[in-house]
Amino acid sequence: MNHAQPIAESGTGIRPAAEPLALSHPAPVEEANLGDWLVNLWEGRWLILGCCILFLALGGFYAWHKVPIYQVDALLQVEAKKDRPSDPAFARMEGLFAEPADAQAEIELLKSNLILGRTVAALNLDTVARPVYLPVVGAALARRDPAAPAVAVQTFDVPPALRGLHFQLTALGDGRFVWADQDGQILGSGRPGDMVKATLAGSTLLLRVQYLSGKPGQRFDLLRKPARIAIEDLRKDFSAEERGKMTNVIGLTYRSPSQIQGAAVLNEIINQYSKFKAAQRGDATAQTLGVLQAKLPELKARLDESENRLNAFRAQTGSVDLNKEAEGVVEQSAKISNDISALRQKREDLLRTYQPGADVVTTVDDQIRRLQQEGSQLEGRARSLPGTQQTVVRLSRDVAVNQELYTSLLNNVQELQLTKAGGQEGFELVDPATPSVEPIGPKPAMQVALFGLLGLLTGGGTARLKRLLRRGVKDHRLIEAKLGLPVIVTIPHSEAQERHARAMEKRRSGQHLVALDQSDDLATESLRSLRTVLNFSMGDGADKVIMLTGPAPGVGKSFVSSNLAALLAQSLAKVLLLDGDLRRGDLHHYFGLTSRQNGFGDVLAGRLAWRSAVHPTGIPGLDLMPTGLLPSNPAELLMAPSFPAFLREARQAYDYIVIDVPPVLAVTDPTIIGELADTVLLVAKFGRHPLDEIRTCQQRLEAAGVRPLGCVFNDVQSSVVGNLGSNYQYAYHYSYKA
Numbered sequence: 001m002n003h004a005q006p007i008a009e010s011g012t013g014i015r016p017a018a019e020p021l022a023l024s025h026p027a028p029v030e031e032a033n034l035g036d037w038l039v040n041l042w043e044g045r046w047l048i049l050g051c052c053i054l055f056l057a058l059g060g061f062y063a064w065h066k067v068p069i070y071q072v073d074a075l076l077q078v079e080a081k082k083d084r085p086s087d088p089a090f091a092r093m094e095g096l097f098a099e100p101a102d103a104q105a106e107i108e109l110l111k112s113n114l115i116l117g118r119t120v121a122a123l124n125l126d127t128v129a130r131p132v133y134l135p136v137v138g139a140a141l142a143r144r145d146p147a148a149p150a151v152a153v154q155t156f157d158v159p160p161a162l163r164g165l166h167f168q169l170t171a172l173g174d175g176r177f178v179w180a181d182q183d184g185q186i187l188g189s190g191r192p193g194d195m196v197k198a199t200l201a202g203s204t205l206l207l208r209v210q211y212l213s214g215k216p217g218q219r220f221d222l223l224r225k226p227a228r229i230a231i232e233d234l235r236k237d238f239s240a241e242e243r244g245k246m247t248n249v250i251g252l253t254y255r256s257p258s259q260i261q262g263a264a265v266l267n268e269i270i271n272q273y274s275k276f277k278a279a280q281r282g283d284a285t286a287q288t289l290g291v292l293q294a295k296l297p298e299l300k301a302r303l304d305e306s307e308n309r310l311n312a313f314r315a316q317t318g319s320v321d322l323n324k325e326a327e328g329v330v331e332q333s334a335k336i337s338n339d340i341s342a343l344r345q346k347r348e349d350l351l352r353t354y355q356p357g358a359d360v361v362t363t364v365d366d367q368i369r370r371l372q373q374e375g376s377q378l379e380g381r382a383r384s385l386p387g388t389q390q391t392v393v394r395l396s397r398d399v400a401v402n403q404e405l406y407t408s409l410l411n412n413v414q415e416l417q418l419t420k421a422g423g424q425e426g427f428e429l430v431d432p433a434t435p436s437v438e439p440i441g442p443k444p445a446m447q448v449a450l451f452g453l454l455g456l457l458t459g460g461g462t463a464r465l466k467r468l469l470r471r472g473v474k475d476h477r478l479i480e481a482k483l484g485l486p487v488i489v490t491i492p493h494s495e496a497q498e499r500h501a502r503a504m505e506k507r508r509s510g511q512h513l514v515a516l517d518q519s520d521d522l523a524t525e526s527l528r529s530l531r532t533v534l535n536f537s538m539g540d541g542a543d544k545v546i547m548l549t550g551p552a553p554g555v556g557k558s559f560v561s562s563n564l565a566a567l568l569a570q571s572l573a574k575v576l577l578l579d580g581d582l583r584r585g586d587l588h589h590y591f592g593l594t595s596r597q598n599g600f601g602d603v604l605a606g607r608l609a610w611r612s613a614v615h616p617t618g619i620p621g622l623d624l625m626p627t628g629l630l631p632s633n634p635a636e637l638l639m640a641p642s643f644p645a646f647l648r649e650a651r652q653a654y655d656y657i658v659i660d661v662p663p664v665l666a667v668t669d670p671t672i673i674g675e676l677a678d679t680v681l682l683v684a685k686f687g688r689h690p691l692d693e694i695r696t697c698q699q700r701l702e703a704a705g706v707r708p709l710g711c712v713f714n715d716v717q718s719s720v721v722g723n724l725g726s727n728y729q730y731a732y733h734y735s736y737k738a
Contacts, residue, residue, distance in 0.1 A: 037464075040463060040464055040467050041460060041463060043463070043467075043717065044459065044460070044462070044463025044464075044466065044467075047459050047462060047463050047466075048456060048459030048460055048463060049459070050459065051455045051456070051458045051459030051462065052452055052455035052456050052459060053455070054455060055451045055452060055454050055455025055458065056448060056451060056452045056455060058451055059447050059448040059449075059450065059451025059452060060444075060448055060451075062442070062447055062451065063442050063443075063444035063447040063448060064140060064444075065136070065137070065139075065140045066441075066442045066447075067139070067143070067257045068257065068439035068441070068442070069255050069256070069257060069439055069440055069441050069442075070255070070256055070257070070258070070259045070262055070435075070436040070438075070439050070440065071253060071254070071255050071262075071436055071440045072253070072254045072255075072256065072259070072262040072263045072265075072266050072433045072434070072435065072436055073251065073252065073253050073266075073431070073433065074251075074252040074266050074267070074270060074429070074431055074432055074433040075243070075249065075250070075251055075252070075429075075430040075431035076106075076249070076250045076252065076270070076427050076428070076429060076430065077248060077249050077250075077427060077428045077430050078102055078103055078106045078248045078250065078426060078427040079102070079248070079426045079427060079428075102248055103242040103247070103248045103249070103250050104242065106250060106427070107240045107241065107242065107250060109273065109276075110240045110250070110252070110269065110273055111235060111238070111240060113231055114276065115269060115272050115273050115276060116231045116234050116235060116238070116269070117227065117231050118272040118275075118276075119234065119265065119268045119269050119272050120227065120230045120231055120234060122268055122271075122272065123264065123265060123268055124153070124154075124156075125230055125233075125234060125265070126163075126224060126225040126226075126227060126229075126230035127153050127156045127223075127224055127225075128221070128222070128223040128224075128225065129151045129152065129153045129156075129169070129220060129221070129222050129223075130151070130220065130221055131148070131149040131150070131151065131214065131218065131219070131220050131221075132218075132219040132220065132221055149171070149213060149214030149215070149218045149220070150211070150212075150213050150214070151169065151209065151211070151212045151213075151214075151220045152209070152210040152211050152212075153207070153208070153209055153210060153222065154208045154209065154210040155195070155206055155207065155208035156206070156207050156208075156222065156224055157204075157205060157206040157207075158203075158205055158224040159203040159204075159205075160226070161201075161203070162200065162201065162203060162205070162224075163224045163225060163226045163227075164223070164224075164225065164226055164229075165181070165182055165223070165224075166182045166221055166222070166223050167179065167180065167181055167182065167187075167221075167222040167223070168180045168181070168182070168184070168219055168220065168221065168222065169209070169212070169219070169220040169222055170217065170218070170219050170220070171212060171213075171214040171215065171216055171217065171218040171219075171220075172189075172216055173215075173216040175191050175192060175212065176189065176190070176191055177189065177190065177191070177209065177212055177220075179196055179198065179207055179222075181200060187200065187205065188207070190207075190209070191209075192209045192210060192211045192212050193208070193209070193210070194208065194209075195207075195208045196208070196209075207222075234265070237254055237255045237256060238252075238253070238254050238265075238266075238269065239252075239253045239254075240252050240253070249430070252266060252269070252270070252433070253266075254266040254269070254433070255440070259435035259436045259437075260435050262433075262435070262436065263433045263434055263435045263436075266433035267432060267433045270429060270432070270433070274427075274429075277426055277427060281426055295409060296406075296409060296410065299402065299405055299406040299409055300406060302402050302406075303399070303402040303403055303405075303406045306399045306402050307399050332374075333375065333400075333401075334400035334401050334404060336371050336374055336375045337375070337401045338401065338404050338405070339371050340368055340371050340372065340375070341405075343364055343367055343368050343371070344368065346364055347361060347364045347365070347368070350364065471690050472685075472686070472687035472688045472689050472690060473684070473686075473687070473689060473690065473691050473694065474686055474687045474717075476490055476711075476713040476716075478691060479684070479691070479694060479711055479713070482691055482695075483691070483694060483695055483698060485682070485694075485698055485708065485710060485711050486709075486710040486711065487710060487711045487712075487713050488530060488533050488681070488709070488710035488711065488712055489526050489527075489529045489530045489533065489712055489713070490526065490713040490716050491523050491526040491527065491556075491560070491712065491713065491714045491715065491716065492522045492523055492526065492715075492716045493523075493686075493715050493716060493717050494514055494518075494521055494522070494523035496514050496517070496518040496521055496523075497514050497523060497559060500512035500513070500514065500590075504586075504589045504590070507589075507594070509592045510592045511590065511591050511592055511617070511618065511619075512589070512590050512591075512592070513562055513563055513566050513590060513591075514559075514563055515527060515563040515566045515567050515570075516566060516619070523563075524563070524567075527560070527563050527564055527567055528567060530560075530564060530712065531564065531567045531568055531571065533710075534546065534568075534679065535571075537679065537709060538678065538679055543678035543679060544651050544654065544655065544656055544657055544678060545647065545651070545657045545659065545676065545677045545678045545679070546564075546656060546657065546658045546659065546677065546678070546679045546681065547580075547659045547661055547670070547673055547674055547677035547679070547680050547681070548560055548561045548564075548658070548659070548660055548661070548681045548683055548712075549661045549662070549663065549664050549670040549674075549680070549681075549682060549683065549701075550663050550664070550682065550683040550684060550685070550697070551663055551664060551665050551682075551684065551689050551693050551694055551696075551697040552663045552665060552666065552688070552689065552693070553584075553662075553663055553666065554685070554688075555663075555683050555684060555685040555688060555689075555714060556683060556685060556714040556715055557660050557661075557663075557683045558585075558586065558587055558590065558660055559714070560681075560683055560712055560714060561577065561587065561658050561659075561660035562577060562587060562590040562591075562660075564658060565577040565622055565656070565658040566619055566622060568622075568655075568656050568658070569619055569620065569621035569622035570621075572621065573621060573655040573656055574621050574653070574654045574655045574656075575621060575622050575623070575654060575655065575656045575657075575658060576614065576623050576624075576625060576650055576653075576654040576656070576657045576658070577617075577622060577623070577624045577625070577658050577660075578600060578625045578657060578658065578659045578660070579596075579599065579600060579624075579625065579626050579627045579660055580600065580659040580660055580661040580662075580669070580673055581627065581660060581661060581662045581669075582600065582601050582604075582627055582630055582631055582634035582637070582638075582662075582669070583630065583634060583662055583667065583669075584630075584662075585626070585627040585660065587624065587626060587627075587660055588615075588624065588626040588627075591615075591617045591618070591624055593615065593624075593626065595626075596626040596627050596628060596629075596630075597626075597628065597629065598612065598613050598615075598626075598628055599613050599625055599626035599627050599628025599629075600613065600625050600626065600627055600628050601627055601628035601629050601630060601631045601634070601637070602628040602629055603625075603628070603642070603646055604631070604637040604638065604640060604642050604643055604646075605629075605631060605637060606642060607629075608628070610625075610646050610649065610650065613625050613626075613628060623654075634667075634669060635667070635668055635669060635672065638669060638672045638673060639672055643676070644676060647676055659673060659677065661673050661674075664682075664697045664700055664701060665693070665696065665697055665700070670701065670706075671700065671701060671704035671706060674701060674704065674706030675704065675705060675706060677706075679709050680701065680706055680707070680708045680709060681708065681709055681710065681711075681712055682694070682697065682698065682701075682708045682710070682711045682712070683711075683712045683714055684711055684712070684713055684714065685714050685715050686713065686714065686715045686716045686717055687717065688715075694711075
């Protein structure tokens with residue numbers, strides 16, 4: 001192996017391999033920034049576009065497939081249970097300990113199993129009858145078909161033990177149908193309007209179909225839900241909440257795929273609530289009315305007794321008229337007695353909720369004491385009157401108090417009778433439920449936009465994830481700075497080479513070399529730079545054997561080898577291109593050869609003289625030796641004496657021998673061939689290899705005594721984003737066009 005030092009060339013980055021690199025700039029650091037993100041997104045633009053299109057299609061399908069939902073609203077106003085007290089001080093004190101609003105109790109009542117259960121029973125919401133459609137798209141197509149199959153069940157009596165089982169109805173034509181259980185066993189048949197009776201598991205089942213339309217053979221699914229599940233399903237779509245704070249105005253909302261059914265369900269909930277409130281209020285009114293009517297005779301008797309005592313005293317003492325002072329005492333005493341009675345009743349009501357020492361109870365006690373003090377003062381005024389008038393005042397006061405109590409009780413009885421007769425329910429229906437016109441969802445434009453945004457995020461995230469999982473080197477300066485391995489040339493991505501690669505996959509005839517048919521391509525200019533570097537570094541001595549290898553398959557070794565050999569031949573040199581990959585070499589495809597027979601493997605095995613294994617390529621000065629028959633032991637053949645002997649003779653016949661060998665990290669062939677090569681080039685692909693992989697490749701070659709001249713950085717991707725990222729994606733090339 002030739003150990004001549006490589007010669008530095010301006011513009012190529014070549015320095016003596018044995019000397020340390022004197023970098024004129026600090027080593028770049030691979031870190032994420034805005035430019036790097038933009039470059040990454042541009043590189044993954046097709047992935048992002050594909051994800052966006054896919055999610056837009058999914059969003060459109062979802063908006064088309066999703067069942068429209070309509071919202072129906074109603075408004076109730078409930079009456080307060082009690083008026084606020086007239087006394088300002090007591091009103092302020094009671095406000096601090098106010099009970100929850102009446103609306104909250106009514107909301108819980110509206111959501112109760114009692115009201116919702118009665119609604120389910122009234123509208124048969126626990127009975128489900130629906131056509132059986134095609135999977136995925138059948139229901140959506142039926143919604144847009146005016147002649148779609150339909151069914152309505154009027155009666156479906158199923159024992160509780162059989163609720164939840166699925167039954168089947170099958171249309172027979174002419175309005176007839178067949179009724180079967182979930183196993184397909186026929187239970188009966190009939191027409192719409194007929195009461196069909198069947199027996200299953202010892203229980204009697206009744207079915208009456210209201211109407212049924214569909215082609216013969218159309219199947220319908222029939223189900224009677226358990227009561228608990230039906231109520232829960234209704235509760236999921238129903239909501240009630242107070243509008244505002246302490247307003248006692250309740251907003252009712254129900255969501256349904258049918259506008260008409262939604263309004264009917266919500267109105268039925270209000271109807272059942274109204275019936276319950278009417279019955280509840282009627283029972284309470286009747287109970288209170290009975291108590292008050294029972295007290296009326298007692299108060300009437302007390303009033304009559306007090307009047308009789310007053311009349312008897314007047315008859316005994318003669319007619320005694322009260323003066324104005326005595327009349328005032330009687331009226332004030334009667335009023336104070338009534339107020340004290342009302343406050344004591346209120347105190348008893350408060351003691352059901354508060355402790356005796358509570359502020360609200362203490363306020364009532366203070367009011368009672370003040371009234372009692374006023375009553376004591378009136379008693380003193382009454383004692384200052386003459387004896388006869390004192391007795392008349394006392395008796396008249398008793399008559400006035402009893403008269404006031406009796407009159408108040410009689411008025412309450414009359415009010416309760418009017419309330420019972422009028423049927424007041426304690427609420428007012430402000431806005432009844434009416435069918436909606438527009439659905440509340442799904443919103444097609446919004447759904448498609450959201451799916452499109454999700455597609456952009458998914459595509460961008462996937463592109464970024466691929467970048468993170470595949471930390472390939474994209475800046476050739478990292479190889480120089482971290483590994484001390486000079487990058488001889490950077491070869492940009494070539495669209496022409498992509499076309500040639502597709503042509504070779506399809507086994508098209510002809511040569512597939514960019515250096516021949518695209519002489520002004522940037523990749524060709526880069527390869528010319530590589531040829532120039534090799535001419536200077538190898539000199540005019542015996543350095544003729546050039547080996548190209550790489551860390552892994554697919555880095556472009558064959559592309560570089562074949563085009564470099566063609567460019568060397570164009571410089572009037574005699575070149576032998578040797579396919580040294582005895583495992584899967586395919587250099588013969590670059591020159592349009594259909595067979596790899598009679599090649600390098602046959603020479604090593606001794607089956608063929610090496611000159612007979614050389615094939616003309618049609619390019620002046622360039623010959624090709626394909627792999628020949630792929631051997632089962634390539635490493636052993638390369639270590640045989642026939643390989644060095646072949647190279648000695650080939651050196652005499654050719655100016656350059658370019659050998660394309662397998663990847664270093666895959667097999668040991670490169671280390672064997674590299675010991676006999678004069679110049680070793682390591683081909684790395686842009687964004688393909690992590691830095692550790694290239695380092696391992698370099699260390700494995702050097703451990704075998706093979707020191708690479710430098711690295712060829714292949715397939716450098718350019719970006720319209722420019723040099724915004726941390727990876728400098730460029731190559732120094734010039735081309736001249738007419």
